Amino acid sequence: MDRALTDDDDPLIDDDQEAYVPPPPVSTDIPAPRTETPEAPEAPRGGGAATGRAYGPAAPPYAPTSPYAPAAPPVDAARRVRPCWQCGHPLPPGTSSCPECLEPTRHLRLIGSRPRLDLRHGEGAPLRLGRHPVWARPEVFGALQCEREVSRCHAVVQLAPDGTLWLTENPRGTANGTYVNHERIPRGGRVRLEDGDVIGLGEKVAFTVLLPDPAG
Ligand SMILES: [Zn+2]
The missing domain is CATH 2.60.200.20 (Tumour Suppressor Smad4)
Incomplete structure (x- = not known):
C-alpha cells in the first residue's frame, strides 16, 4: 500500500493492480496487468488507499473458479449420466437400452x-x-x-x-x-x-x- 501511494502517476490504479495480483495465475488467457484497467475507474471514487484495501478481499472469490482447482467435483463414474453412443440421448446410469433410439x-x-x-x-x-x-x-x-x-x-x-x-x-x-x-x-x-x-x-x-x- 505504501508503495502504491509513492507511485505518484496513478497510485489508485496501481493499488487496484495490487488487489488483483492473485487472479493472473488463475487464468492464462487474461493478460494480467492490462485487464484490470476497466476496473480502475471505480477505485478513484473511493479516494485513496482505503478503497484499495476494500478491493483486496474481492480477489479470493476468483480462487474457486480457478482452472487449476480440481476441475469437476469427482463424480462417481457409475452415476454419471452419459450420452447414448448411437443418438446422444442422455442415459441414466444402469440403462440397458436407450429410451430414445432403443439401441x-x-x-x-x-x-x-x-x-x-x-x-x-x-x-x-x-x-x-x-x-x-x-x-x-x-x-x-x-x-x-x-x-x-x-x-x-x-x-x-x-x-x-x-x-x-x-x-x-x-x-x-x-x-x-x-x-x-x-x-x-x-x-x-x-x-x-x-x-x-x-x-x-x-x-x-x-x-x-x-x-x-x-x-x-
Ligand atoms: Zn439412443
Missing part, C-alpha cells in the same frame, strides 16, 4: 489406423468385415474396398447378449487368414475376443476391438 447401450468399438476406421456397433447383429459392397457394413466396405488382401466376406465380430465378444471367420475360409493378436485363427474358426484385442484381416489390415463402458 442396446452395450456395444463394441472397432478402431483402425490402416485403413482408418472408428466405428461402434451394438450388441446382437454381427459386424460384417469385408470388401463386399452389400454384405459388409458400409463404413467397413468403404475402408476396405481397396485392401486386396481382405476377402469380400472375411469375418464377423459379434457382441453377444451376455456381453461376450466373438470373431468368426467366413466358414469357407479366407485367402489370407484372420488373426487375433497376430496369431492366425483356424480356418473358418470362431474365437472369443477380449477388450483390446487386435484382429487382423490378412497380414496388413488390423483393427483394435474395444468394449466401451455401455453408456460411454
Whole structure:
C-alpha cells in the first residue's frame, strides 16, 4: 500500500493492480496487468488507499473458479449420466437400452489406423468385415474396398447378449487368414475376443476391438 501511494502517476490504479495480483495465475488467457484497467475507474471514487484495501478481499472469490482447482467435483463414474453412443440421448446410469433410439447401450468399438476406421456397433447383429459392397457394413466396405488382401466376406465380430465378444471367420475360409493378436485363427474358426484385442484381416489390415463402458 505504501508503495502504491509513492507511485505518484496513478497510485489508485496501481493499488487496484495490487488487489488483483492473485487472479493472473488463475487464468492464462487474461493478460494480467492490462485487464484490470476497466476496473480502475471505480477505485478513484473511493479516494485513496482505503478503497484499495476494500478491493483486496474481492480477489479470493476468483480462487474457486480457478482452472487449476480440481476441475469437476469427482463424480462417481457409475452415476454419471452419459450420452447414448448411437443418438446422444442422455442415459441414466444402469440403462440397458436407450429410451430414445432403443439401441442396446452395450456395444463394441472397432478402431483402425490402416485403413482408418472408428466405428461402434451394438450388441446382437454381427459386424460384417469385408470388401463386399452389400454384405459388409458400409463404413467397413468403404475402408476396405481397396485392401486386396481382405476377402469380400472375411469375418464377423459379434457382441453377444451376455456381453461376450466373438470373431468368426467366413466358414469357407479366407485367402489370407484372420488373426487375433497376430496369431492366425483356424480356418473358418470362431474365437472369443477380449477388450483390446487386435484382429487382423490378412497380414496388413488390423483393427483394435474395444468394449466401451455401455453408456460411454
Ligand atoms: Zn439412443
